[in-house]
Structure formats: C-alpha cells, structure tokens
Amino acid sequence: MNGPHMIPAVGQANGQTIGDAAFRTVARHLQEQTGIVLTDVKKGLAVSRLSRRLRALQLPDFDAYCDVLSGPDGAAEMQEMVLLLTTNVTRFFREPHHYDALRTQILPGLVAKAKSGGRVRLWSAGCSSGEEAYSMAMCVLEAFPQAAPSNIRILATDIDSNMITKGQTARYQLSEDDLSEHPILLKHMVKVPGRDRYVDIAEPAKSMVRFARLNLQDPWPMQGKFDVIFCRNVVIYFSTETQQKLWPRFAKALNHGGHLMIGHSERVTGPALTPLRSVGVTHYELQAQGAMT
Ligand SMILES: C[S@@+](CC[C@H](N)C(=O)[O-])C[C@H]1O[C@@H](n2cnc3c(N)ncnc32)[C@H](O)[C@@H]1O
Known part of the structure; x- marks a missing residue:
C-alpha cells in the first residue's frame, strides 16, 4: 500500500526532478480524474511514485511523461497515474x-x-x-x-x-x-x-x-x-x-x-x-x- 511516510517534500527523487509546469500538468490531470488535490508539498511524493512509471515507459523526464498524458494513450496512462498517486493507508477497525x-x-x-x-x-x-x-x-x-x-x-x-x-x-x-x-x-x-x-x-x-x-x-x-x-x-x-x-x-x-x-x-x-x-x-x-x- 502506498503511504505518506519517508517521502522527500522536494520535487526530486531517484535522480529525477519535476519542473513546475510538468507538476502542474500532473496535478491538474489528477484533480480532474479523481478530485485529489496535489499541493506543492507533495512534489517529492509525486516524483518518487511516478519515477518508476517513467522507467517502465523508458521516458527521459516528466515533460515527456506529460506528452504521454496528453497523447493518444493519455486516458489509459491517467489510470496508471491514479493508481500510483492515491494514498491507500488503512487498517482493520481504524478509528474504533x-x-x-x-x-x-x-x-x-x-x-x-x-x-x-x-x-x-x-x-x-x-x-x-x-x-x-x-x-x-x-x-x-x-x-x-x-x-x-x-x-x-x-x-x-x-x-x-x-x-x-x-x-x-x-x-x-x-x-x-x-x-x-x-x-x-x-x-x-x-x-x-x-x-x-x-x-x-x-x-x-x-x-x-x-x-x-x-x-x-x-x-x-x-x-x-x-x-x-x-x-x-x-x-x-x-x-x-x-x-x-x-x-x-x-x-x-x-x-x-x-x-x-x-x-x-x-x-x-x-x-x-x-x-x-x-x-x-x-x-x-x-x-x-x-x-x-
Ligand atoms: C487513505 S484511504 C482510506 C481507506 C479507508 N476508508 C480508511 O479510512 O482506512 C483513501 C482511499 O480513497 C480512495 N480514493 C481517492 N480518490 C477517490 C475517488 N475519487 N473515488 C473513489 N475512491 C477514491 C483511494 O484510492 C484510497 O484507497
């Protein structure tokens, strides 16, 4: 399960960084798809979780990833992005x-x-x-x-x-x-x-x-x-x-x-x-x- 822990608050992880424009594009797509708001403090989290997607798609950077999101495979890729960016922390009898x-x-x-x-x-x-x-x-x-x-x-x-x-x-x-x-x-x-x-x-x-x-x-x-x-x-x-x-x-x-x-x-x-x-x-x-x- 994805959790909020141990994620750097800067827009950098695994050698990858995300520029402001690319981050705004990712955040806009996520909010349109799910309602989830990705604020600036979540930049590090976004980079950390999406970096493996960049590697899987063999993309050089987040600008190229944004091109995929707005290209012909964009709808399918947005589903993948949503899976990576949702926070799924839960447990039995939470808030008892x-x-x-x-x-x-x-x-x-x-x-x-x-x-x-x-x-x-x-x-x-x-x-x-x-x-x-x-x-x-x-x-x-x-x-x-x-x-x-x-x-x-x-x-x-x-x-x-x-x-x-x-x-x-x-x-x-x-x-x-x-x-x-x-x-x-x-x-x-x-x-x-x-x-x-x-x-x-x-x-x-x-x-x-x-x-x-x-x-x-x-x-x-x-x-x-x-x-x-x-x-x-x-x-x-x-x-x-x-x-x-x-x-x-x-x-x-x-x-x-x-x-x-x-x-x-x-x-x-x-x-x-x-x-x-x-x-x-x-x-x-x-x-x-x-x-x-
Ligand atoms: C932190 S978990 C909460 C789980 C459980 N309700 C609890 O309190 O332990 C939040 C869940 O909301 C889901 N979620 C986020 N946006 C959603 C949306 N637009 N529609 C349905 N589920 C959504 C996420 O995928 C995630 O599994």
Whole structure:
C-alpha cells in the first residue's frame, strides 16, 4: 500500500526532478480524474511514485511523461497515474469509535429490520484494500450471526482497481497490534498455512462484502439507499469545493435515520449540514423528513 511516510517534500527523487509546469500538468490531470488535490508539498511524493512509471515507459523526464498524458494513450496512462498517486493507508477497525457506534447505537435497529425481512445496506466508500468493509461485516456478524442469508449486504468501492482486487482476494498480513487490539479478527479469519500472520477472511464475512470500482466523482450506479456509509480519510485529499459537492450526494444516498461516518480530520460543511445532523465525533445522521422542515 502506498503511504505518506519517508517521502522527500522536494520535487526530486531517484535522480529525477519535476519542473513546475510538468507538476502542474500532473496535478491538474489528477484533480480532474479523481478530485485529489496535489499541493506543492507533495512534489517529492509525486516524483518518487511516478519515477518508476517513467522507467517502465523508458521516458527521459516528466515533460515527456506529460506528452504521454496528453497523447493518444493519455486516458489509459491517467489510470496508471491514479493508481500510483492515491494514498491507500488503512487498517482493520481504524478509528474504533465508529465501530463502537455501529455496534451499540446502529446495529440493534438494523438487525431487527433484517430479522423482519427488511433490506439493510452498508457502504464503505473509498474502501482501499477492504479492511474497513470487513471490519463492518465482523460487527454485523457479532450482532447477528445468521446475517449472511438475510438481506444485509456491504458494498465496498474504491477508484483504485488494484485495491479492489486485493479486497476481493481477502488475504491480509496482520500486525502484532492488530492481533492484540482486536482479538475478534481471528474469529472471522483463517490462518494461511506456513505464512506467518497471513490470514484469509473466512465465510460468512467474506461473502457479505461486494467490491466494485467506483470513482466518487462519477455518477453512482447504485439503485437503493444505504443505512450506513463510511467514507473516511478519502475527502481529506479533495478541495473544499469538491467535498461540498459530495456531502449532499451522501445525504441523498442515505435512508432517513441513516448514518454517515467520515475521517477524523474531515467535517461536513455547507448546505448538507441541514439534513445531516452531527450525532457524534465525525458521525452524522440523516434527519427524518419532518425534522428538516
Ligand atoms: C487513505 S484511504 C482510506 C481507506 C479507508 N476508508 C480508511 O479510512 O482506512 C483513501 C482511499 O480513497 C480512495 N480514493 C481517492 N480518490 C477517490 C475517488 N475519487 N473515488 C473513489 N475512491 C477514491 C483511494 O484510492 C484510497 O484507497
């Protein structure tokens, strides 16, 4: 997974440098494709991650890379660029207060709904390699061990197709911290023989999660609404304007009384704050229609 660590903040890495014009071109394409804003402090990160692409394409410098981006193979190359420039850091039960809220405040009602034949949908939007979605599935199974044959499903989407494949593969290497802090993990996983700390997500958690590639900036093809949406540590990389276009879309995608969880340094702002009431730390609830008037 790409992480923000140990990357120089200057526009230079592996002997490569990027000029201002080339950096602005890369940043413009990235923002147009994904909403992600690449500020000047990320120059070193961009150079470090894209240098291997330059080597693979046998290009002499970033000006030549920009020519590829605006040439006939530009659309395909932009997909490659997006894969390299997204930050996919994640882990099981990250920001655990959201899972506490799920367990104690939200799931009791949703489990009752599912037990009486109702449809329950949860969405991990910007799921990276799937740890967030599988953590949600584990919470659901703890609350309702027979959840799998019921109509409870979890959708996990990300713009990064490599992450979607990893989530579908459902094989992870757990850290010592994962194991000591979240003993529940091993209950829903099987150890991979001969591979230290490697695990596969076990059934039924695995089949409760469906992965799909989705760019949040594009139209969303999902028909039904969601009871719970986790979109955490995703919009932090977007401009305020892009964020403010997304909040009402999340509000619209929720059932009344549905919940939106966002990352620790993110806040819902703008007009969407009217329907979305803050009910906890980075936790919002879509108000029932009557309550909004
Ligand atoms: C830092 S990870 C967050 C993962 C997880 N939600 C968590 O909090 O642990 C951010 C994810 O957002 C995805 N992402 C970035 N821009 C996106 C977009 N426009 N549409 C969908 N996913 C996007 C990235 O590919 C990355 O996997």
